[in-house]
Amino acid sequence: MNVSLATVSDLNSEGWGVVRTEAGEVVFVPGAWPGDEIEFSILKRGKFNLGKLEKILKKSSAHRENICPSRDPQTQRCVACPWAGIHYKDQLEAKNKKIDFLINRFKFAPKIKNPILPSPEEFHYRNRVKLHREEKSLGYKDPVTLKFNPISECKVVEEWINLEIKKLSSSLDENSTQEIWIQKGQEGEFNQGNTRQNNQIKEILQKELNQKEKNQFLELFCGSGNFSEVLKNSSSKLLCYEGSQSSLQKIDDRKWSNVETFHLNLYSSSSLNQIAKMNQNTQQLFLDPPRSGFKELGHLTQKLPKLQKIFYLSCNPITFFRDVVPLSSEWTFEKLYSFDMFPQTPHIEVMGVFHRNEARQE
Template identity: 30%
Template sequence: MKFKGTVTHLSQKGLGVVKNSENNLSYFVYGAWPGDIGEFEVTNKILNNKKFAYAKLTQLVQPSAHRQQPACPYVSLQETSCTGCPWMIADYTSQLEQKKNRFLYAMKRVGFEDQQFSIESILPSEQVYGYRNRCQVKTDGIALGFISENSHNIAPIQDCIVLNDSCRKLLKDILDQLPNPAWQGSIDLQKNRHFIEFDDDMQPNKLIVNQKRPFKQGNTLQNLHMRNWLQNKLAAHTTLGKVIELFCGSGNFTEIIAKSTCTSIIAYEYEEHAIQALQQKRLPKVTALFSNLFKSFIWKELQKAVMDADTLILDPPRCGLKTHHSFFTAFSSLKTIYYISCNPESFARDAWFFKQNGWIINEIQLIDLFPHTPHIEILAEFRKN
């Protein structure tokens, strides 16, 4: 079925939303931007709520005033195209506006009202190309690229303009190894592909197929801003007692906390290789411990160690805090929480939980780590009401 319509806004996942006046259904559309007028073709069955379905843009009748020609040749509406930077179709100012809208929608959806928090301007990325310091590509031994959201197959590439110079060189070194019989076939026979992770901390001879690299924030300059934000926040405290850090990784923020006036730090992480890397840094005042932070009764187990802490710093993965049970019973002496999040939905859920337990949002700073994507980083300070 085909229909004409105007894209009114973006979904939480960054897809265009267009309503079909003939059946009163709204459709999610890849490669569309608010203000686009076009012809669309339905591609999927109606979703469970019977209000939404998926469609594809078949003809752009009138482009949005914010639409631009993508700088990358691999961005297109073809099923074989790369979908790693879906917002490259729009100017950067418009991208930032939509990222803020995404955050606001997530907050209002859980129950927050505008007056319950304020947002400073989004901190834009100093580089909109050549910023990314890490990458994961997929290969079947013949082609190499990213998985296309349109087809779920490998979208072959020969370059990637959002990678920094070091990573682009590593990508070229990998491409030069194709075709590679050793990369054909897979333990996952259905997908028949391997993954290769690399970052600007490694040399070409250190590449290992199907092995994850230690996590690091993907935009070096923006990560410096994040670290500076936390450093300034901690410096504003005349006295800092015991600090608990959850999801510390290999110490990106632990290094900043260790420079503060706090008396001690207990840093918890659920990935063993990350906590081992942090332990090797031998930071002053830091006790780095492995813990399954997603375990149902984890906060009861940690209560004795964390109950006298006055500051909590957490930087969880996209899922946020999976368990709230006994959280504030364990953290009974907290005065301040610094929450660093990469997902508006899980942040909003956890922020609402904090609010229900007497905490207010003192400050929110949004930071754009990944231009041309729906991703937005959130830095938040909570204080006890």
């Protein structure tokens, strides 16, 4: 095994340490943190070079003891929470830096940038989880190395999920499915993974909305109405679009008088025209797409002549910036919020507020 020495310079988008070999190759090393002096070997070369942390010779002050009961005895980490061995304040600082980096890289800066809002709970915040089964154990699978990390209990899930894990673990056999979701509500239906942080986002959205002047509102990727509940109070009419029929049914069941739902594949080529047809009078847009984002945002705004304001919530800041850059000539990037939805992981949730610079000529 060839071991190299390096000082970690940065974090990549997965939250892994970035080092350079003497030959100048960039290597990503999970478990390493900026400032660490490390020994590493190369596990895999390819689209990116993946390193294995052999030893930390000198630790950055960001490290702390990892108290996860299911951490791998060798690496001292669990694949679900790669940052559990880092102080929470350093995790937040790294997330703020990542946002600054993206603002510079995409050259579209908000007038007001709010520092990341910490999660109300650092542990036991997760209300849903996907586990894998290997033989008679439940655990998490590393998405890159596919290495299985068996767990007995998990520090970041709500306590009722740990009770479920215990119950399930005692009844597993070879006929049990290999992927097991533990969540309230139906499988396949989305719900935000950190209930109290989700409530804080809803409060901020509520404050951002203009309560006095109610006009037509468009919501894309509305799920089962998590944010529609807030948006409908600031709308004369709220048109909600979503691809999951069972999620939409949940909105319909609530019988909100000013809300209409539409079942639509928002990534289909005909969807923009279908939305545009119904939304010629729409003045405000809220969207909350999956990680892949919504590349057509710029095109959609061109088709909505009355649109004045956009609220874009995203679980992937990279696709968020990609999608909003085309707005930069006609829109002002008023505010950027960042939220820590998943402490102990590099994940960041963001919400941008945009205002159209001037009324378009019709």
